[in-house]
Amino acid sequence: MKKKENQFVSLIFNIVIPVLVMSKMSGTHGAIALGPKISLGLAVSFPLVYGIYSFIKDHKVNFISVLGLVSVLLTGIMGMFKEISPMWFAIKEASVPAVIAIVVLISIRMNRNIVKKLLFNEDIMDMEKVHEKLAENGQAEQFDTTITKASYWVAFSFVISSLLNFILARVILKGIPGTEIYDKQIAKMMALSFPVIALPCTIILVLVFLYVLKKIKTLTGIEFEEIIKK
16 A cells, blocks of 8 residues: 655645745845745745655656646746736636646546546545445446536535635735745735635535445445445
């Protein structure tokens, strides 16, 4: 079984350190003052390096991770040019979850639903046992319908994330790109992104996951504890 990613380490590299760098080092005076451009570049480098490290370690491309890396790179590039309007930054922030929502919807239409991979990690959960029991009970089609319904809710969660990302960026980013104030505003936006955006979307995903687990029990009689691989 592959070792699960340490979420605490991920949080430190992707949010905590970048926020501290942009909020504490973007000034032009003081012992640790790097200036707005250097501090933004340094802050962006942490999630970028972490993402590359994760890719090398896992030896596979994760579509969502790639989008995240592209978003990080664009944040760094857009934050260094005064000519770029904060509106474009807001659009960029909204585009990542919007693209994910579109991909989920397309996968439903093409009968190549990717939500199963989002909800069920086959390294941890014995989904083969579930599918065998579904076939035995003649409930495979009903389970597919359940997954389709769950997928629409997952897509909806990313639509909500897209809207909240856009609104948060428009409310907070008022400064001029390439300035100390702008860097601190980006840091503030990143700090607020978890309680304002990630938490509500996570709640929706957890509710969807619990709904699917309940349907699995109804259709197969298998308890959640029986699905977990030892």
